[in-house]
Amino acid sequence: MAWWEWLLDICGALLLLCVLYGAGLIVRRRTLSRNGGTFELSHRLQTGAEGRGWVLGLGRYSGETLEWFRVFTLSPRPKRAWRRDELEYDGRREPVGTEQASLYPDHLVIRCQSPEGLVELAMSVSSLTGFQAWLEAMPPGTDWDRR
Known part of the structure; x- marks a missing residue:
């Protein structure tokens, strides 16, 4: 793989982690507010x-x-x-x-x-x-x- 493909994969993985973190914060807040x-x-x-x-x-x-x-x-x-x-x-x-x-x-x-x-x-x-x-x-x- 070329270097730019590695860079693209790393950026995609970081973006996925940010989206998962944001989704986790939303789920946590809804869980805390449930009652x-x-x-x-x-x-x-x-x-x-x-x-x-x-x-x-x-x-x-x-x-x-x-x-x-x-x-x-x-x-x-x-x-x-x-x-x-x-x-x-x-x-x-x-x-x-x-x-x-x-x-x-x-x-x-x-x-x-x-x-x-x-x-x-x-x-x-x-x-x-x-x-x-x-x-x-x-x-x-x-x-x-x-x-």
Whole structure:
């Protein structure tokens, strides 16, 4: 085979891998969304640098936990999970500077406190309403004076 035929075969194989990866992402997202309760949710992994460290993702309510999945991975498992009784809503703000380019359009930055420290999430206004309702709808027997 000539060199250009090898090059064509390699390009075809790379194109096939890209198409399969894209199809895998679509199937994964549909599988995660199958039972409902999913929404666009970004999470700030690195809080040290101003405006940096944001990763796009999906959020899903699963009973007493909020699960966070990265967007561009094929893993079916959540990357992070927070229990409802361990999260405390601390306020919201508009994205500033480079955060505006890093996040989905029209998303707000949400600050929460957890036993591990500060948790910063970004979600739409309608998702924030659902998130606050989920936080407040604790099961019977919850110690409401804890906060």
